[in-house]
Amino acid sequence: MDNPFKFGTVVEGAYFTDRVDERAFLTQILHSPNHAILISPRRYGKSSLVAETLRSEKRESISLNMQAVTSSLKLAEALYRRFFSLHPIEKARHYLSHLRIIPTLSINPVSGSPEVSFLPNVNAQVVLEDVFAMLEKAGQKKKLIVVLDEFQEILQIEKGLDKLLRSIMQEQQNINYILMGSQEDMMKKIFLRKKSAFYHFGNVIHLDRIPEADFKQYIEDRLPTKNRGKGISDDILSFTACHPYYTQQLAFQVWFELQQGAEIPLSVPTAIEHIIQAHDFDYSRLWESMNRTNRLVLLKLADNDKAPMENPELPPSTIFSALKRLVSAGILIKNGKYVYDDPFFKRWVKRII
Numbered sequence: 001m002d003n004p005f006k007f008g009t010v011v012e013g014a015y016f017t018d019r020v021d022e023r024a025f026l027t028q029i030l031h032s033p034n035h036a037i038l039i040s041p042r043r044y045g046k047s048s049l050v051a052e053t054l055r056s057e058k059r060e061s062i063s064l065n066m067q068a069v070t071s072s073l074k075l076a077e078a079l080y081r082r083f084f085s086l087h088p089i090e091k092a093r094h095y096l097s098h099l100r101i102i103p104t105l106s107i108n109p110v111s112g113s114p115e116v117s118f119l120p121n122v123n124a125q126v127v128l129e130d131v132f133a134m135l136e137k138a139g140q141k142k143k144l145i146v147v148l149d150e151f152q153e154i155l156q157i158e159k160g161l162d163k164l165l166r167s168i169m170q171e172q173q174n175i176n177y178i179l180m181g182s183q184e185d186m187m188k189k190i191f192l193r194k195k196s197a198f199y200h201f202g203n204v205i206h207l208d209r210i211p212e213a214d215f216k217q218y219i220e221d222r223l224p225t226k227n228r229g230k231g232i233s234d235d236i237l238s239f240t241a242c243h244p245y246y247t248q249q250l251a252f253q254v255w256f257e258l259q260q261g262a263e264i265p266l267s268v269p270t271a272i273e274h275i276i277q278a279h280d281f282d283y284s285r286l287w288e289s290m291n292r293t294n295r296l297v298l299l300k301l302a303d304n305d306k307a308p309m310e311n312p313e314l315p316p317s318t319i320f321s322a323l324k325r326l327v328s329a330g331i332l333i334k335n336g337k338y339v340y341d342d343p344f345f346k347r348w349v350k351r352i353i
C-alpha cells in the first residue's frame with residue numbers, strides 16, 4: 001500500500017480535505033464580476049484550494065507566480081507564454097492582429113513550450129497593456145481566470161506597476177482574478193489601505209489552519225492501524241496544531257514508522273524525532289544566521305507560548321522589531337499571538353534551552 005499522505009506540492013482530490021466554506025465562497029466569486037484575494041501564511045493551502053476549486057470550474061485559467069517576475073516586460077512575456085501554452089500559436093493568430101507590439105514567438109525545440117521575446121528598448125507599458133487586452137479578448141466567450149501568486153511582489157518589481165495594473169484590470173469584464181499572497185502585512189497594505197491602488201479590489205479570503213475534527217478524520221481514515229490507532233491522530237494534531245503542511249508531513253512519517261513495525265504509542269514521537277534529525281543541519285544553519293535578539297525571542301517562545309515581550313533582558317521595542325523580522329522571514333506566524341510556523345523547529349530550539 002502506498003503512503004496516503006502528501007506534503008510539499010499542491011494537493012487535490014483524495015489528498016484534499018475540508019475548505020468547504022472557502023471553496024463555496026471562491027466559486028461564488030468566480031461566478032460573479034468580482035475578484036478574490038487569498039491570504040494566508042506559507043503552506044496553509046492557498047494553491048491547493050485554488051487548484052481544487054478550478055478543477056470543477058471547466059474554465060480556462062492562467063497562473064503565474066509573481067516571485068519569478070523581475071520587470072513589467074517579464075510579466076508580459078510570462079503571461080504571453082502561459083497564454084500560448086493554452087492556445088497553440090498557429091490556432092491563435094487572430095489574437096495577435098490586435099496587438100500594437102507583436103512579440104517574436106517560437107517553440108523551444110527541446111521542451112516544446114512557447115517562447116516569447118521583444119526587441120530591446122520596447123515600450124514595456126504598451127506590451128503589458130497589449131497582453132492584458134488579449135486576455136480580456138480571450139475571455140469573451142467564457143470568462144478567463146487569472147491567478148497571480150505571491151502578488152505582494154508587485155510592490156518590489158517596478159515602481160508604479162501596481163497603479164498601471166489596477167488601471168488596466170478595473171476596465172476588464174471578462175476575467176476573474178485570484179490574487180494570493182503569504183506576506184500578510186504586505187497583502188493587507190495592498191488591499192486594505194485606502195491610499196493603495198488595489199484598495200478593495202476584491203473579496204478577501206483569509207485561509208486558516210484546517211479544523212481539528214476534520215483533519216482528525218482525514219488522518220484516521222488513512223492510518224494503516226485497526227481501531228484507528230487510538231490517540232495517534234490526537235498526538236499528531238497536538239504537535240502540529242493543525243498546520244496543513246506539517247500535519248501531512250508528520251502523518252506521512254508516522255505511517256512509515258508504523259509500516260516499519262513501530263509500536264502505536266511510540267509511532268508519533270519516533271516520527272517527530274526522525275523529522276527533526278533530517279532537518280538538524282538546516283536548523284543549525286538557520287540558528288547560526290540569527291542575531292542575539294532573534295535568538296532570545298525564539299528561545300522564550302519555545303519555552304512557553306507566552307508573550308515574548310515579557311523579557312527583562314531586552315526593551316520591548318527591540319523585541320517588537322525582532323518579532324516583525326521573524327514574521328516577515330516566515331519563522332513566526334502572527335495569529336492573534338506570535339507562534340512558531342514550524343513545530344519541528346520549535347522542538348529543536350527547545351532542546352537548546
Ligand SMILES: Nc1ncnc2c1ncn2[C@@H]1O[C@H](COP(=O)(O)OP(=O)(O)OP(=O)(O)O)[C@@H](O)[C@H]1O
Binds near residue numbers: 008041042046048049
Ligand atoms: N485542504 C487540504 N487538505 C489536506 N492537506 C492540505 C490542504 N491544503 C494544504 N495541505 C497541505 O499543505 C501543503 C501546502 O499546500 P499549498 O502548497 O497548497 O499551500 P500554499 O499556501 O500555496 O503554500 P505556499 O505558501 O508555499 O505557496 C500541501 O502539500 C498539503 O500537504
Ligand SMILES: [Mg+2]
Binds near residue numbers: 046047
Ligand atoms: Mg502556493
